[in-house]
Amino acid sequence: MPPQAATPGPRARYREQTRAEIKAAALAQLAEGGTGALALVKIAKELGLSGPALYRYFAGRDDLLDALICDAYADLAGAVADAAATSAGATPRSLLRDLVRTFRGWAVAQPHRYLLIGGTPVPGYEAPPQTREHARAVLGPFVALLAGCTPHPALGPVVADLRAWATREPGVERWLETYLPEASAEAAAAGLTGAVQVWTQVHGTVSLEVSGLYNGMGHDPAALLDAQVELLADALSLA
């Protein structure tokens, strides 16, 4: 009788390690040539393996892409959550600034990964269904921070009927419980509205920077984003 099935065993550990190496090589390719440059054969060659060996670790090209996307979402969500934990206790305004800076920092440090989750959907590739939940996890700390804020009246409620949305869209219920455990319906709606507003602004600025579309304009993206945080904080009446 084995001591406990919980211990992975050397084989499983080695397996996980190889999976990680494959993903690392794949990311390196993405960084160089974009989504179109991701080729299983080239990855194998780079690892000193031969072609079909990769099929021991991933069901195929799409499966590998799935894993990369999930990792990227989880990683970004983790970074944002860490920042929220670190800055807990600060004023909402400076917390928002920290979260936004973390978001941008993550994106510009590894543009290919940001493009993977925030860029053009890959042709012929159907995103895994958990994608929506992952995206919401990234927004989680923002909603939590902004719950109960007072958005500029023009913004209105992003989701008119929160309860209807939560029952219609799977996963939303649990998400709300995680990030807004004790918020009133009004506070939750305000937080969601604020988070979407922040999201659109930050994604706009960051994705333009990451795609290199700023090249011709000549300005400092970090400073611009900081300024936009102030505008956002004003629009949401943050202290």
Added chain:
Amino acid sequence: MPPQAATPGPRARYREQTRAEIKAAALAQLAEGGTGALALVKIAKELGLSGPALYRYFAGRDDLLDALICDAYADLAGAVADAAATSAGATPRSLLRDLVRTFRGWAVAQPHRYLLIGGTPVPGYEAPPQTREHARAVLGPFVALLAGCTPHPALGPVVADLRAWATREPGVERWLETYLPEASAEAAAAGLTGAVQVWTQVHGTVSLEVSGLYNGMGHDPAALLDAQVELLADALSLA
């Protein structure tokens, strides 16, 4: 002696028509499968032509992509300029609203074309050098509209030294003369700052919508963008 070399002649006209048909077929493919799905052979087949015939009209795949991108930029810039001309005389605030709505309308009506110019840069494809100038042309009416506005102090000047930038970056000189013919340095800087601010916000909202990343959030993108226009107008102190 021919009447005037200015008249294109039937051959040249037919040639232009075929070029247009090729581009239309290419756009149809982009709409279905994204950038990766653009294949010369398939385009040819769709037009009843056979493979190499396309090389009479385009030097290759990249040349065709160049043309599509230039067209998209020019088309969007034209739409925005038309909107500016139509709404001339309105208050800055409602003019901004019209321009932004036009921008979004163009993008959501043909998402593939918006992704072509605002999405992830295509792997292995080097954007033509005029791209920057085209992007600036789209922003032109916005700068013109916002020249002399009073941006929120936090925003600061997007370009600290406008004159240095204009001499460093080719094409900027002429661009400034076109859209800010008689503006003071301060008014020009304010207009540029405002335009960049508007650009980041609108691109953020529109690109999230066009990429389908809104699916899981459940809200009305057009209403959100309208609200954001009010916030922008406030941040730029528009009448």
Added chain:
DNA sequence: TGTACATCAGTGAACGCGCGTTCACTGATGTAC
């Protein structure tokens, strides 16, 4: 502790696909005298 068996990582050859691009050519269309 040793032996028999199951599991699984990895290989090499091969298939089929679609693509971009080149080449030598045919035939129609326009142009010059």
Added chain:
DNA sequence: TGTACATCAGTGAACGCGCGTTCACTGATGTAC
């Protein structure tokens, strides 16, 4: 108005490439008695 020539759209065959994926297999590693 008619003829000779140049221009140019379009063809068919072919090359080479890199890719995803399948298959039957070998050999090492772990496991059960």
